[in-house]
Amino acid sequence: MSNTVTTTPALDTSKTLAAEPRGRTGAARLLLGRDAVMIYALLAFVLYGMIAIPRFASPVTVGFLLLDVIPVLLIALPMTLIIITGEIDLSVASIAGLTSALMGVLWAAGLDIGTVLAISLLAGVAAGAFNGFLVAVVGLPSLAVTIGTLALFRGLALVVIGDNAVANFPPELTAFFTSKLGGTGIPTVMIGVVLVALFFGVLLHFTPFGRGLYALGFSKEAATFVGIKVARAKFWLYVGSGSVSALAGIYWTLRYSSARSDNASGLELTVIAAVLLGGVSIFGGKGSIPGVIAGVLLIGTINFALRLGRVSDVVLIIVTGTLLIASVVAPSVFEAIKRWQHNRRLRRSLPQVPASGETNATAPGVQERK
Amino acid sequence: MTTTPTSTPAAPEREAGGGARLLGSLLRLREVPVTLALIVLVVVTYLANPLFLGAQGVKDLLLNATIVIILAVGQALVIITRNVDLSVGSILGLVAFSTGTLFATFPGIPIIVVFLAGMALGALLGAVNGLLVTVAKVPALVITLGTLYIYRGLNNAWAGGKQYFAGDRPDAFGSLSVDTVLGFPLITLIAIVVVVVVAVYMVGTRPGRDLYAIGSDPAAAELFGIPVSRRVFLAFLTNGVLAGLAGVLYASRFNSVGATTGSGLELDVVAAAVVGGVAIFGGSGSVVGAAIGAVLLTTITSALTALRVDKFWQQAIVGALILAAIIIDRIAGLRTAKKLRVSEARDV
Numbered sequence: 001m002s003n004t005v006t007t008t009p010a011l012d013t014s015k016t017l018a019a020e021p022r023g024r025t026g027a028a029r030l031l032l033g034r035d036a037v038m039i040y041a042l043l044a045f046v047l048y049g050m051i052a053i054p055r056f057a058s059p060v061t062v063g064f065l066l067l068d069v070i071p072v073l074l075i076a077l078p079m080t081l082i083i084i085t086g087e088i089d090l091s092v093a094s095i096a097g098l099t100s101a102l103m104g105v106l107w108a109a110g111l112d113i114g115t116v117l118a119i120s121l122l123a124g125v126a127a128g129a130f131n132g133f134l135v136a137v138v139g140l141p142s143l144a145v146t147i148g149t150l151a152l153f154r155g156l157a158l159v160v161i162g163d164n165a166v167a168n169f170p171p172e173l174t175a176f177f178t179s180k181l182g183g184t185g186i187p188t189v190m191i192g193v194v195l196v197a198l199f200f201g202v203l204l205h206f207t208p209f210g211r212g213l214y215a216l217g218f219s220k221e222a223a224t225f226v227g228i229k230v231a232r233a234k235f236w237l238y239v240g241s242g243s244v245s246a247l248a249g250i251y252w253t254l255r256y257s258s259a260r261s262d263n264a265s266g267l268e269l270t271v272i273a274a275v276l277l278g279g280v281s282i283f284g285g286k287g288s289i290p291g292v293i294a295g296v297l298l299i300g301t302i303n304f305a306l307r308l309g310r311v312s313d314v315v316l317i318i319v320t321g322t323l324l325i326a327s328v329v330a331p332s333v334f335e336a337i338k339r340w341q342h343n344r345r346l347r348r349s350l351p352q353v354p355a356s357g358e359t360n361a362t363a364p365g366v367q368e369r370k
Numbered sequence: 371m372t373t374t375p376t377s378t379p380a381a382p383e384r385e386a387g388g389g390a391r392l393l394g395s396l397l398r399l400r401e402v403p404v405t406l407a408l409i410v411l412v413v414v415t416y417l418a419n420p421l422f423l424g425a426q427g428v429k430d431l432l433l434n435a436t437i438v439i440i441l442a443v444g445q446a447l448v449i450i451t452r453n454v455d456l457s458v459g460s461i462l463g464l465v466a467f468s469t470g471t472l473f474a475t476f477p478g479i480p481i482i483v484v485f486l487a488g489m490a491l492g493a494l495l496g497a498v499n500g501l502l503v504t505v506a507k508v509p510a511l512v513i514t515l516g517t518l519y520i521y522r523g524l525n526n527a528w529a530g531g532k533q534y535f536a537g538d539r540p541d542a543f544g545s546l547s548v549d550t551v552l553g554f555p556l557i558t559l560i561a562i563v564v565v566v567v568v569a570v571y572m573v574g575t576r577p578g579r580d581l582y583a584i585g586s587d588p589a590a591a592e593l594f595g596i597p598v599s600r601r602v603f604l605a606f607l608t609n610g611v612l613a614g615l616a617g618v619l620y621a622s623r624f625n626s627v628g629a630t631t632g633s634g635l636e637l638d639v640v641a642a643a644v645v646g647g648v649a650i651f652g653g654s655g656s657v658v659g660a661a662i663g664a665v666l667l668t669t670i671t672s673a674l675t676a677l678r679v680d681k682f683w684q685q686a687i688v689g690a691l692i693l694a695a696i697i698i699d700r701i702a703g704l705r706t707a708k709k710l711r712v713s714e715a716r717d718v
Contacts, residue, residue, distance in 0.1 A: 088511075134693070143454075143511070144650040144696045147640060152689025158682040269515055282509050315527070321519025328513070329506040 034279040035291035042298045049305045056308060059185025066187050067178065067255060069300035071096065071248040071264060073193060073293065075271045076278070077200040078241035080292045083275055084204070085216045085234060086284025087135060087142040092245040093267035094153035095127045099249030101157035104166030104259025113170055121246050127153055128242015129235070136234035150268070157261040166259040177254040189251065196244065201289040209233065217284030273324040274299050282328065299323065400647030401659040403698055407691075408666045415673040422676040425553070431669055432558040433547060433623060437462075437616045438664040439561045441635070442642040443568050444612035446660035447605045449643055450572075452585040452652025453503060453510035455606060458613045459635035460521035461495045465617025466627040467525055470534025473543070473621075481543050488618035489611045495521060496610015500603035510606075518636065526629045533628035539621065547623040557619045564612065565661045572657055581605060585652025641688055642667050645695045667691070 050057040075092045082089050099120045106116040127149070134145045179188045204210035212228040224230055248267075253259045278295025280287030302323075303316050415422045441458050448455045465488045472484050495517070502513045536544055546556045554562070572578035580601050584591045592598050621627050646663025648655030670691075671684050 134697075138697070138700065140696050140700055141650055144644060145693065147637065147644070147650075148689050148692035148696065150689070151637060151641065151685055151692060155683070155686025155689050159680070159686055162680075162682050269519070272512075272515065273519075276512060282512050315523065317519045317526070318523030321516040321523060324519070325502065325513060325516035328508045328516075329502065332506050332508055 035288050035294065038278060038291050038294035038298065042294045042301065045298060045301055045305075049301065053305055053308055056305060059180075059183060061304065061308075062185035063180050063187060065300055065304045066190055068304065069296055070187070070189065070193055070255075071252055071267060072271050072274055072300070073296045074196060074244050074248045074251070075241075075267070076275050076292050076296050077197055077289065078237065078244045079271055079275050080278070080280055080287055080289060081200065081204055081210075081213055082142075082237050082241060083272075083280050083282065084284055084287050085213050085237065086220070087234060087237075088146065088272070089131065089142065089238065089241050090146040090268050090272075091127070091131060091149040091153055092241060092248075092271060093264045094150045094157065095124050095242055095245035096249030096252060096264040096267065097261060098127060098153045098157040098160070099124050099246040100253040100259045100263040101161035101261050103250065103253050104161050104164070107169060107259070108166045113173065117250060120250055121243065124242045124244075124246020124249065125239060126242070128239040128245070131242065132235035132238030135238060136231040154261070154265065161259065161261050163261070167257055169254060169257055169259075174254050174257040177251065196247070197289065197293060200240075204289055213237075214285055217281075217286070270299070270320065273320055277323055277327040279327075281331075295327075400655055400699075400702075401662060404646050404659060404662050404666055404695070408662060408669065411666065411669060411673055415676050419676040422673070427672075427676075428553065429550060429555060431665075431672055433555050434672065435665045435668040436547075436555070436558045436561045437620055437623065438635075438638060438642055438668055439661045440564055440612050440616040440619070441639040442646065442660040442664040443565055443657045444609035445639045445643045446646070446648045446655060446657045447568070447572070447581065448510070448609050449640075449648050449650060450581050450585045450652055450655060451602050451605050452588060453602060453605070454514065454640065454650075455496075455499060455510065455609050456514040456636045456640070457495070457499060457517040457521055458609065458616075458639055459632040460518050460525065461492055461610060461613040462617040462620060462632035462635060463627075463630070464495065464521055464525045464528075465491050465614045466620045466631045467529050467534070467629070469618050469621040470538060470627040473539045474534055477540075481540070481546075484543070485615070485618050489614040492610045492612070492614015492617065493607055494610070496607045496613065497603070499610065500606030503606060504599040504603050522633060525631075529629040531629070533626045534621075536625045543622050547619070557622060560615075560619065561661075564615070565657060568608075568657045577601060577604065582653055585654075587653075638667060638688070639664075641692050645691050647695070647699070649699055650696065663695075 055061070075096070079089060079092065102123050103116055103120045106119060107113065111119075131142075131146060131149055134140050134149075135142045177187075177189055180186060181188055181190075202210075204213065212223065212233060215226060216223040216228060216230060216233060220230055249264060252263050256263075274296040275287075275292050276282060276295075277299060278287070278292035280292060299320060302319060306316055306319065412423070421427060441462070445455060445458060468491055469484055469488050472479055472487060499510070499514055499517055502508070502517070503510045506513070549556055551559060572581065580591070580596045583594065583596055584598050584601055588598060617632070620631065624631075642664035643655070643660040644650055644663070645666060646655070646659035646661065648660050648663075667688060670687055671681075674681060674684055674687075
């Protein structure tokens with residue numbers, strides 16, 4: 001990771017060139033940024049689907065597509081914030097599974113459904129707080145902690161419910177979770193999802209707390225010095241992630257009307273793939289909620305379209321994997337091209353010094369970059 | 371095997387000699403907690419249920435551990451360089467299925483050729499990981515997450531619903547995991563050879579030590595003149611070869627190989643390495659520790675059965691062990707840092 005730091009050549013900072021493109025401002029930034037590109041890609045694919053794929057352009061599509069992506073969409077929101085701060089949470093799907101298992105057992109034990117939902121949600125909050133405590137307070141690496149809790153929470157789900165499944169949830173509730181808003185095909189629960197998305201979007205982009213997360217992702221030390229409470233911010237992010245994962249677990253249980261220990265297993269990989277595809281940098285400090293939502297919807301739409309075209313699930317996972325790798329390799333390729341162009345421009349604009357002393361100074365920097 | 375990179379602060383003290391100090395530095399080895407845990411687990415289980423250490427019991431323990439041991443050794447190499455390879459389960463699956471296919475397509479094929487083919491396929495898949503990581507300079511977590519999907523997808527596409535069963539394979543191949551020498555199944559002996567060879571390589575050769583340097587501080591390693599990209603690539607390649615070997619052995623050990631063989635295994639493997647004292651952020655730990663971690667994790671499953679504990683507890687215990695391992699590591703790290711500060715102050 002620190003490779004990128006060391007290879008920044010002295011040349012880059014020494015001089016601004018007249019021909020160098022400046023950072024985009026105003027409308028250009030909105031219309032040409034990474035988020036916009038993701039949204040264009042999404043729109044282009046939807047358009048292609050409507051023209052080329054039979055049965056794609058219908059309210060049924062909208063309904064099933066959205067019902068399928070809701071869990072990923074929900075969890076991707078807090079995950080965006082966590083990855084922007086340079087951490088990661090691999091335990092989200094296990095928290096969803098634990099919530100689902102708990103719901104099943106409590107409901108089977110005859111508790112009132114409101115109490116069941118409240119306790120399940122609280123379990124998610126507690127699980128998130130446990131992660132947050134280990135990462136933010138104890139100071140352990142989040143990758144290792146959440147690999148541990150990935151196993152722990154999934155294991156607890158197994159302990160709670162074993163290999164049983166509970167399916168007899170109140171029909172009016174499960175019907176609500178698959179119901180649509182009138183004839184549009186948009187699921188009713190999308191209202192809730194949009195509210196959660198707005199919450200995280202506003203939190204990240206329009207509050208001092210959210211802006212601080214970017215600073216945190218760039219440099220923890222610097223963030224501490226400008227007065228950001230690093231530990232507290234991280235702790236609450238994990239609590240948020242746990243709560244939203246619990247919501248996703250509740251949704252999963254009621255949508256499929258089935259509480260099992262292996263619900264949502266493996267979902268963490270899909271979520272992270274979608275978040276990175278949406279333009280969030282795994283190094284932290286970069287990314288946005290609109291981009292991530294576009295990324296989630298793009299993966300969801302491609303998968304749905306392929307499924308409509310009777311392409312098997314096999315190809316779907318290859319597509320997900322390839323998209324993930326492409327989305328992280330592409331920026332570093334662009335970066336390399338940009339740096340190369342910069343250097344070429346710099347070299348051309350440098351006065352041609354015949355003396356060898358001047359060129360020697362830049363030579364090590366140039367070699368190091370290979 | 372007694373040296374670990376973190377024991378360097380103890381080095382000046384060792385010159386002074388003294389049995390107590392030697393004991394102290396032995397106790398500070400990163401492999402100690404996991405070894406103690408393994409011993410306690412085995413002893414407690416044995417006292418509760420003596421059948422646990424019967425001839426058949428021991429053989430089962432070793433057989434269960436074999437494949438995870440090999441994978442954990444490879445994973446340790448990668449983690450020591452401050453990377454991670456999540457695609458090992460998928461590599462193992464692809465190789466295991468291709469082993470089944472080879473035996474079914476060419477009935478008379480020599481077993482050694484199958485081994486070489488499996489390791490070559492593993493090497494190829496590992497090389498793809500290594501190239502993507504070193505050339506694109508993207509964190510290995512993301513790259514191998516992607517190849518986890520892609521390799522698994524290829525396996526699915528190739529296998530479909532097809533499975534190969536032990537009946538398709540020659541008896542000599544299957545008996546590798548049945549016959550024993552001195553109580554050790556043959557495939558376990560292969561695993562032990564792997565552990566010893568890689569451990570010696572890591573302790574005694576230049577490239578092996580380089581891996582630790584890279585994991586401790588990649589930037590410093592680069593400045594020091596270590597060919598970082600080439601070494602990291604080597605680690606991924608070796609991990610691929612070992613995952614390939616594990617895939618071939620999997621086909622020998624288990625009855626059926628198909629599209630989902632080995633899925634989810636990557637978590638157990640990373641867990642084994644971390645529990646065995648390999649620091650997740652690189653630079654410390656040993657392949658022996660990782661191998662012991664693998665034995666511990668697989669033994670827990672059998673021990674729970676022997677102790678008649680609900681089998682559903684197994685995964686929760688694995689999770690708790692991982693957390694315990696990193697917390698212990700953190701405490702040890704803080705103590706070492708404090709000691710280093712004190713000794714530096716004294717020197718100045």
